Amino acid sequence: MRAFSAILMVAGLVFLVACGSSGTPSGLPITIMLSASLTSLNPGQSSNITATVTNDSSNKGVTWTSSPSGFGTLTNQTATSVTYTAPTTVPTATAVTITATSVASSAVAASVQISVQTSAITVSLSPAAPQTINQGQQLSINATLTNDTSNKGVTWTLSPMVGSLTNQTTSATTYVAPSSVTGNTAVTVTATSVANTAAKAVLEITVFPSGAGSNVAALNVIPGPANSVDLAFVSVTICVPGTNVCQTVDNIQVDTGSQGLRILQSVIPSLPLPSLVDSNNGDTLYNCVSFLDTSYLWGPVQQADVKIAGEVASGASGELVQTVSSSNTGIPTACTNGGTINENTPLLLGANGILGVGLEPTDCIVAGTDFCDGSVSSTAPPVYFECPSSGCQSSDAPIIVPQSAQVVNPVFLFSTDNNGVVIQLPAVPSVAPTANGSLIFGIGTESNNGLGTATVFGLDTNDNFITAYAGQTLNASFIDSGSNGLFFPSTITVCGDNASFYCPAGLLTQSATNAGATGTPISAVNFSVDNADNLFNDNPGDAAFGTLAGPQGTANTCSSSGGSCTFDWGLPFFFGRTVFTAIDGQPVSGGTGPFWAY
Amino acid sequence: MKSNSRISVSPISRIGIALLLLALPLPALAALGGDVASVHEDQAQMKGSLKTTEGMTYTVHEIKAGTGTTVREYVSPGGEVFGVSWQGPFIPDMQQLLGSYFDAYTAAAQAQRSAHKGRAPLNIQQPGLVVESNGHMRSYSGRAYDPEKLPQGVSANEIR
Numbered sequence: 001m002r003a004f005s006a007i008l009m010v011a012g013l014v015f016l017v018a019c020g021s022s023g024t025p026s027g028l029p030i031t032i033m034l035s036a037s038l039t040s041l042n043p044g045q046s047s048n049i050t051a052t053v054t055n056d057s058s059n060k061g062v063t064w065t066s067s068p069s070g071f072g073t074l075t076n077q078t079a080t081s082v083t084y085t086a087p088t089t090v091p092t093a094t095a096v097t098i099t100a101t102s103v104a105s106s107a108v109a110a111s112v113q114i115s116v117q118t119s120a121i122t123v124s125l126s127p128a129a130p131q132t133i134n135q136g137q138q139l140s141i142n143a144t145l146t147n148d149t150s151n152k153g154v155t156w157t158l159s160p161m162v163g164s165l166t167n168q169t170t171s172a173t174t175y176v177a178p179s180s181v182t183g184n185t186a187v188t189v190t191a192t193s194v195a196n197t198a199a200k201a202v203l204e205i206t207v208f209p210s211g212a213g214s215n216v217a218a219l220n221v222i223p224g225p226a227n228s229v230d231l232a233f234v235s236v237t238i239c240v241p242g243t244n245v246c247q248t249v250d251n252i253q254v255d256t257g258s259q260g261l262r263i264l265q266s267v268i269p270s271l272p273l274p275s276l277v278d279s280n281n282g283d284t285l286y287n288c289v290s291f292l293d294t295s296y297l298w299g300p301v302q303q304a305d306v307k308i309a310g311e312v313a314s315g316a317s318g319e320l321v322q323t324v325s326s327s328n329t330g331i332p333t334a335c336t337n338g339g340t341i342n343e344n345t346p347l348l349l350g351a352n353g354i355l356g357v358g359l360e361p362t363d364c365i366v367a368g369t370d371f372c373d374g375s376v377s378s379t380a381p382p383v384y385f386e387c388p389s390s391g392c393q394s395s396d397a398p399i400i401v402p403q404s405a406q407v408v409n410p411v412f413l414f415s416t417d418n419n420g421v422v423i424q425l426p427a428v429p430s431v432a433p434t435a436n437g438s439l440i441f442g443i444g445t446e447s448n449n450g451l452g453t454a455t456v457f458g459l460d461t462n463d464n465f466i467t468a469y470a471g472q473t474l475n476a477s478f479i480d481s482g483s484n485g486l487f488f489p490s491t492i493t494v495c496g497d498n499a500s501f502y503c504p505a506g507l508l509t510q511s512a513t514n515a516g517a518t519g520t521p522i523s524a525v526n527f528s529v530d531n532a533d534n535l536f537n538d539n540p541g542d543a544a545f546g547t548l549a550g551p552q553g554t555a556n557t558c559s560s561s562g563g564s565c566t567f568d569w570g571l572p573f574f575f576g577r578t579v580f581t582a583i584d585g586q587p588v589s590g591g592t593g594p595f596w597a598y
Numbered sequence: 599m600k601s602n603s604r605i606s607v608s609p610i611s612r613i614g615i616a617l618l619l620l621a622l623p624l625p626a627l628a629a630l631g632g633d634v635a636s637v638h639e640d641q642a643q644m645k646g647s648l649k650t651t652e653g654m655t656y657t658v659h660e661i662k663a664g665t666g667t668t669v670r671e672y673v674s675p676g677g678e679v680f681g682v683s684w685q686g687p688f689i690p691d692m693q694q695l696l697g698s699y700f701d702a703y704t705a706a707a708q709a710q711r712s713a714h715k716g717r718a719p720l721n722i723q724q725p726g727l728v729v730e731s732n733g734h735m736r737s738y739s740g741r742a743y744d745p746e747k748l749p750q751g752v753s754a755n756e757i758r
Contacts, residue, residue, distance in 0.1 A: 228715035257734035290689055292720045292731040292738070293711040294704050337692055341708055350715055358735065366736040371666055371687050379645045379664025381688045462687075462737040476685075480734050484716030487732070500710060500718040552719045553730045553741075557755040565758075566732050566739065568719065 028055040030102050032062060032110035036084075039112070043119045044088040049112060050081045051100045060103035067097045072116070079103070086116040091149055093118050119147035121193045123154060123201040132206045132426045132437045134216060134448065139175045141203060143191040152194035162187050163207065170194070177207040184208055184424075184578075206426045208438065208448075208578075214310025215417045215442055215449065221425065221435040221544045221571070224251050225346035229536075229545050230484035230571040232425070234439055236355060237307040238263060240272055241315030246307075247271050253351035254439055255482030256421070256581045260363045260407035261306055261321040262289065262297055263353035264344060273302040273323060274315075276405055283386040287322040287363070287407050288335035288398075290382065295341035295348075299325040301384075306410045308355075311417060311441050313410035322407050324353075330391020334382040334398055354482070355410070357421045357439075359463050359594040360584045362406035367461040367584060367594070374400040412583055417442025419586035420593055422449050423481060427576030428546035429528075431535060435544035435575065443580050443597075444589040451589070454580060454597040460517035463584075463594055467567035469512040472556065474567040477514070479579060479596050483570030485545075487552040488512075492529060494551050501532030501550040512567065523598075527572070546575050629671050629679050630696045630742055636679060637661070637671050643694050644669065655749050656680070663688075667738070669695065672757055674749045681743030681757035687736040696742060702727050703742070728754070 031054045038047040051062045061079020066072060071094060076083040084098055094116045102108040126142045133139050143154045153170025162185055163177045175189055185207040193199035217234045224231055232254045238261075239246035247268050252261075276285040289297040302323050303315035313319040324344050325331075331342070343349040356363065364372035364383055371381050380398040384405070387396070411418055418441075425437035440449045457465050460475075467477035469488055485501065495503035508529045515522045530547035539545075552566050573579070582593030629636050637659045641648045644663035651658045659671045667686025671679050684690045693700050706722040706729070719732035720740070731740035743757050 226715050231716055259735065289735075291711075291717070292689065292707075292733070292740070293714075294692070294707045295711055333693075334691070337689070341711060356735070360736070363735060366687055369666075371736070376666060377664045381665040382691075383688075463734070464737055476733070476737065476739055478734050478737070482717050482734075483719075485718060487719050494721070494723075498710075498713050499721045499723060500714045550718055551721050552732050554728075554754070557758055566719075568732065568734075570717075 030055045030105050030108045032100050032102060032108060034098070034100055034110050034112040036098070036112050036114060039114050041084075041086040041114060041116045043086055043090045043116070046083050046085040047114055048081065048083050049098055049100075051110070053080065053102065056102065056104055058104050062100035062102055065099045065101070067099070068094070071096060074098075084114060086114075090116055090118045118149060121148050121196045121199040122146045123191050123193050123199050125189075125191055125201045125203045127203065127436075128201075128433065131203065132208060132424060133175075133177050134208050134438065135177050135181045136179045137177050139177075139205065140172065141175060141189060141191075142172045143201065144171070145193060145199075148193060148195055150195050154191040154193055154200075157190045157192065159188050159190065165189065175205060177205075181207050204426075208424055215440055215446055217309040217439040217441075219254060219423065219425065219437045219439040221437075223541065223543045224253070224350055225352065226348075226350035227541070228350040228484065229543055230548055231350060231543075232423070232437075232439075232481055232571060232574075233351065234308060234355060236261065236263075236353070238268060238271060238273070238321070239305040239307065241274070241303050241305050241319075245271065246305075249352050251346070251352040253354045253482065254423070255354050255356050255480070256358050256423070256579075257478065257480035257482040258289075258354065258356035258363065259358045259360050259365075259409040260356045261304075261353065261410055262299075262324055262356070262407070263321060264324045264326070264346065264349065265299065266326045266345060267352045268323070273304050273321075276301045276303065276320060278386055281386070281388075283388050285401065285405060286385045286387050286392065288332075288383055288385065289322070289363075290335065290337055291343075293341075294337065295343050296335055296337070297322065297324045297343055297349075298331050298335055299323045299344075301405065301407060308410070308439075309441065311411075311414045313408070313413035317413055318404060318408060319410060319413050320405070320407050324349075327391070330387065331394070332382075332385055332392050332396040332398075333394045334396070335385065337382070357409060357411050357581065359459070359581060360409065361412040362403055362408050364406050365403070365584065366463055367459070369461075370403055372400065372406060373402050409583065411441055412586070414441060417445045417449070418583075419443050419445065419588050420580060420582035423574050423579045423581070425574045425576070428544045428572070430530070430546055431539045431542050432544040432546075433542045443582055451580060451597055454578065455521050455523050456516075456580075456591065456595050456597040457514060457521065457523075458516040458518060459594050459596070464566075465517050465596065466515040466519065467512050467569075468515065469510075469567055470555070472565070474565045476565050477567040477569070479569040479573060479581070479598075481571055481574055481579075483568045484548070485570050486527060486529070486549040486572050487568040487570060488549070488566070489551065489553045489555040489557065491555045492549075492551075495532050498532065499551070501548065502529050503531045503533050504529055506531070507547065514569075525573075544575070546572050548572055629694065630682050631698050631744065631747070632679050634673055634677050634679075636697065637673065640669065640671065640694060643691065655752050663690065670757075672743070674747070676749075678747065680747040680749065680752075681741065681754075683739075683741035683758050685739040687738070689731070689738050689740075696729075699727050699742070699744070703729055
C-alpha cells in the first residue's frame with residue numbers, strides 16, 4: 001500500500017507540471033456535470049451536490065459558490081462535492097444557484113438551481129380545546145398564522161353543516177349553533193391557510209340540546225390555582241345578604257360529592273359577610289370538613305347571597321356558607337384530627353372554594369337523617385363548633401345544631417330549578433388541555449334539563465349505588481365530580497411514585513356495570529385506564545384526562561358487605577355524558593331525589 | 599386513668615401524674631397495636647355500643663359510635679389489635695384508632711396529599727402499615743392494619 005501511494009503522488013506531480021503549462025491538457029475540453037440530492041428545500045433542510053468532472057487531467061476538481069451569497073451555507077466542501085443548507089428562516093421563496101467552477105480552467109463552470117420554500121405556515125385556533133355550547137349559542141373563533149408572509153389568512157369550513165359560520169374574515173369567524181338540536185351534536189370548524197392549503201387547524205364543538213338559560217353556568221376543566229388535573233370549576237358571585245356588596249370569584253370547584261359552598265376567606269378579604277352567632281353567649285358557629293388524607297377546612301358559618309348563572313340562594317332565606325379561615329390557630333383537635341394541612345390557600349386547596357351541589361340539602365344530612373341536629377344521637381359529630389371571638393380551644397367539643405344553622409347546598413335554596421343539577425362535559429377520549437361544558441340547575445324544570453332517556457339509579461341509605469367490576473360487587477359506589485379520577489379496587493399496577501394512580505404498561509380497556517341500590521336498573525360502562533406517569537409526563541399543563549384512574553382499597557377484599565367496596569366514578573366519568581344529581585327529598589317529574597341519572 | 603390505680607406512688611407524685619394525664623388530650627392507650635383494653639378505651643371515646651364476635655383465629659370487636667359510624671377492631675389470640683376498619687357518615691378519630699401508628703399515618707397521608715393535585719382516596723401501603731380510606735361526604739369507609747402483625751393463617755382481606 002505504501003509503495004502504491006508513493007507512485008500516485010509522483011504521477012500527480014507530473015500532471016501538475018503539465019496542467020500549468022497547457023491549461024487544457026490533452027486538448028479535450030473539461031466538462032462538469034452536477035447532481036443534487038434535493039432541488040427543493042424547506043427552511044433548514046440540506047442538499048448534497050456532486051460534481052462529475054471529465055477531462056480534468058489534473059484531477060483538481062471544482063470550487064463551490066452559491067448565489068445569492070449569504071443565503072444558506074456551503075459545508076463539507078471537497079473537489080467534487082458540497083452540502084448546501086438552506087437558512088432556517090425564509091421570508092420569501094428563493095431560488096439559489098450553486099455553481100461549481102473548474103480549478104484547472106476557471107472558464108468552465110456548471111450550476112444547479114435549488115428552490116428554497118418559505119417557512120411552513122402554521123394555523124392555530126383560539127379557543128383550541130374542544131368546546132361545548134348550547135343550542136342557539138354562539139362561539140367566537142380566532143385564527144393565528146405563522147409564516148403567512150403574504151397575509152392571506154384562512155378560509156373557514158364547517159362540517160357537518162349544522163349551524164353556520166358568520167362574520168367570516170381571514171382571521172376570525174363566529175359559529176352559530178342551530179336553535180334546536182335533538183341530541184348532543186358534534187361539529188368541526190376548520191381554518192385552512194389560503195397561501196398553503198395543507199396548513200389547517202380544527203376546532204371540535206359539541207352542541208347540547210339545551211337552550212342557554214339563566215340556569216346554565218359555564219363549567220371549565222382547567223388547571224386552576226394549583227395546576228391540578230380533572231377538576232371542574234365555575235364562577236360564583238357572593239354578596240352580603242340583601243345588598244349589592246358582592247364579589248365574583250372564579251376557580252370554584254364543582255363537587256357533587258358534598259353539600260354547601262366553602263370559600264377561602266383569603267379570596268374575599270373585604271366582603272363583610274355576617275357570621276352566625278349564638279344569641280345565648282355571643283359565640284360564633286364554626287364548620288369543619290375533614291378529608292380522608294388528614295387535610296381539613298375550618299371556618300365560620302356565614303350568611304350570604306350566592307349567585308350562580310341567573311340563580312340566587314338568598315342569605316335571608318337561609319343560605320349559609322363556610323368561609324375558610326386563613327388562620328391556623330384556634331382549631332379544635334376534633335376537627336384537625338391530628339392532621340396538619342389546613343387547606344386555606346388556593347394553592348393548598350387547588351381552588352378558591354368548593355361548591356358542593358351533591359345529593360343532600362345540607363352537609364350533615366344523609367337519606368333524610370340529620371346527624372347534627374340531635375335527632376339520631378346526642379353525640380355531636382365533629383362538624384359544628386362554637387367559638388368565642390378569641391377562637392376555639394384545641395379541646396373544644398362539637399355541638400348539636402338545627403338544620404337551619406347548617407351549611408346549605410345552594411341549589412336547595414334556589415327559588416326555582418332547586419331539585420338538582422346536570423353536568424355536561426365534552427368527551428375526552430385521552431387528554432385535552434381543557435374541557436368546557438355546563439353546570440345546569442334543576443332537573444326537568446326547564447327545556448334544557450329534562451331527564452329524557454337517561455337511566456335513573458336509586459340509592460341506598462348511605463347515598464351509594466352498586467358497581468360490579470372484575471368479579472367484585474362494590475356496593476358503596478358513587479358518582480362524584482369532586483374526585484379527579486376513577487378510583488376502584490383492581491389488580492392493575494399502581495404507580496411506583498404516586499400510589500394515588502394506576503400505571504399499567506399501556507392503555508387498558510375496562511368495563512363495569514352500574515346498578516341502582518335495589519339491583520336495578522343496570523347499565524354497562526366502558527372506560528379506559530392509561531399509565532398516569534406517562535399521561536402527566538407527556539401532557540404537562542393539560543387539565544382534562546379521560547383515562548386517569550387509581551386504586552381504592554385492595555382488589556378482592558369485598559364481600560356482600562364491608563369496607564373498601566367502592567367504585568368512585570370521578571370526573572373522567574362525566575366526560576361525554578350528561579349526568580344528573582337529584583337532591584334528597586326534592587320532587588323530580590316522575591319521582592323524588594336522591595338519585596343519579598345518566 | 600384506670601391503669602394509674604395500679605401504680606403505687608407518694609401523694610405528691612400522684613398529683614403530678616394526675617396533672618400530666620389531664621394535659622393529654624386522649625387516653626394513652628389506643629386501638630391499632632394496642633391491647634384489648636384499648637378497645638374499651640375506644641368504645642368510651644366514641645360513646646358507642648360494643649359487640650364482640652369470637653373467632654377461631656381472632657376476635658372482632660364492633661363498636662357502633664354515637665355518631666353513626668361503625669368501627670371494627672380485630673384482636674389476635676395474643677390480645678393485640680392488628681387491624682381496624684370503619685364505615686359510616688363520619689371518619690373516626692384516627693389518632694384514637696391508630697395509636698402509635700398515627701404519626702406514620704399522618705406523614706404518609708400528607709405526602710400523598712402533596713403529591714396529588716386533586717381529591718383521591720387514601721392508599722398507604724407500607725411494610726408496617728396499610729391504610730385505605732375512601733368515600734364521600736357522610737359516607738366513608740376504610741381500614742388500617744399492620745401486615746407484620748397478622749395472626750398466622752389470617753388474610754388481610756378479612757379486615758373490612
